[in-house]
Amino acid sequence: MTSTSLHGLREVRVAGDRHPAPFLRATLPGGLTLIVKPIRALPIVAVDAWVGVGAAHEPPGVEGIAHFLEHMFFKGTPAHPLGEMDGMVKNMGGYNNAATSLENTHYFIVAPSPHWETALALLADGLQNLALPGEELAREREVVKEEINRKEDSPAGRLYTVLSETALAGTPYGHSVLGTRESLDRIGRDEMGAYWRRHYNTANTVVAVVGDVDPDAALRAVQSAFDYYRRGSPSAIAAFTAPRPRPAVLRESKDVGQTYLALAATTPGREHPSYHALELASLVVGEGPTSLLSRRLERELNLVTGISAWSYDLRGTGLLGVDAVCDPDQTERVVEEIGVVLSEAVRGAITPAAVERAKRILRADFDFDNETASSISGTLAEFELLFGGAERFADYLSGIEAVRPEECVRVLEEFFAPASRLTVIVEPDAEGHGSSGRDEARPAIAAAGPDPA
Structure with a gap:
């Protein structure tokens, strides 16, 4: 990776100029980082501001404040009262949005290129000059509470809430980005x-x-727009x-027609060599x-209507998991067969051809995720903020290429053995109506399938 100076900006290149490199970077007084990637194919510009604060940074008692603040970003500033920013973006032919995660919050506007400086000025004004009107604060509090209601009403949403809050309990990641109704009431x-002023x-x-x-x-526009941005x-x-492995089975009933289940275990996070x-x-x-699970449970045995595996990597921890949807009377069989497939995976089913297929999928997914100005801006800003440099996307890709089949076997044995797996099951209750309780399941399910070790 190399960089050269260009009028305060430094050009950053990676081996083979792998897309989305090359790009330019500058560090402004006070430490704000600017990434610029010229793409002249279409008269469109994405302006994307990423702030390194999310739900994991929240102090106890005000869980959900990072996401709540994201909502308030759109409630006006002294220069642009409520609704004016959205109207200006719409009138220029653009669109805007925001998102909050456990580790960051970002705000973006995509606009026709003649209006990109206006888009930048709007974002900069919001980051620096929020009005936080009291009546809008009360209104948005109820909006976020309704988001919580919708997530809890969703069987998949409830599944992942229980899974993450249990597996990551005791860490800054062990609560929902949305917070709780009680914590939202404590945020004035x-x-x-x-x-906002701190972060x-x-x-x-x-x-x-x-x-x-x-x-x-x-560069000139960003320097001007953020000239009065707080130093920090x-x-x-x-x-x-x-977090220690939590080998348990949790069952919860809801008014649903199918069973939603997940098996997960904690992993060491994205800085670890196993990432x-x-x-x-x-x-x-x-x-x-x-894939191994789909071929066995979906195509051969017809036990599930959907099944997938995933890896969720954070700073210092993460989760490796499998989720599935099935008929209620097949729940125990599905958990058992998942265990069988995982056992077979570490006993020879993970072949060089299967690993090469996975590499192709990741390469293609990365390219598909970087087709537009807005997706490229997100990739470069995210790697800059969370991985220590926008160019680190190339390290991610080369790290993927270097993985051997035996390393995939090793991480399954080390991090996803039966004794490490938490199982969460959201299922219909006997009367077809959901209950609010959470029950420990029969221990036999937690140990379903032969031991991969």
Whole structure:
């Protein structure tokens, strides 16, 4: 990887100029990072601001404040009162949105290139000058509570809430991005303002400008738009002890017609050398109709209506999991057969051909995820913020290429053995009506399938 100076911006290249490189980067006074990627094919520009704060940075008692603040971003500033930003974006022919995760929050506008500086100015104004009107705070609190209701009403949403809150309990990642109704009630204007002022600052922000734009013009515009942005420091996630495996089975009943289940175990996170092998192992086991799980449970045995495996990697921890949907009377059989497939995976089913197929899928997914200006801006800003440099996407791809079949076997044996798996089952109750309780299931299910070790 190399970089050369260009009027305050430095050009960054990677081996073979793998897309989305090359790009340009500058660090502004105070520490704000600017990423610029000119793409002249279409007169479109994406302006994307990533702030290094998410649900994992929240202090106890105000869970959900990062996402709640994201909602309030769209409720106006002194310069642009409620609704004006959205109207301006619509009138220029663009669109805008935002998202909050456990580790970051980002806001973006995609607009025709003649209006990109207006789009940048709107984002910069919002990051620096939120009005946080009290009546809108109360209204959005109820909006977020309704999001919580919808997630709890969804069997898949409830499944993943129980899974993550149980598996990651005791870590900063062990609560929902949405928070709870009770924690939202504790967040007033003072709490939100203090949180915004603490975390929204130059050293905690990456701005990506991608599309039909002149790099020098982008640098000048960002310097001007963020001239009064608060100086500060990057947000840090509180230190925690890596979660221990939680081999248990949790059952919960709801008013649903099918069973939703998941098996998961904790992993060491994206900084660990096993990161790439975990991603590939999950694809070999459960991505697409030719994966081991789908071939066995969906095509051969016709036990499930859907099944997949996945790897979710965070800083210092993560999850490796399998989820499935099936008829209620097949639940125990499905859990058992998942165990059988995982046992077979570590006893020879993970072949070089299967691993190569998984690599092709990841390469293609990466390329599909970087087809547009808005997706490229997201990739570059995310790698800059979470991985220590936008160019680190190339390390991710080369790390994937270097994984051998035996490494996929090793990570399944080390991190996904039966004694490490948490099983969560959301199923219909006997009367067809959901209950609010959570029950320990029969221990036999937790140990379903031969021991891969």
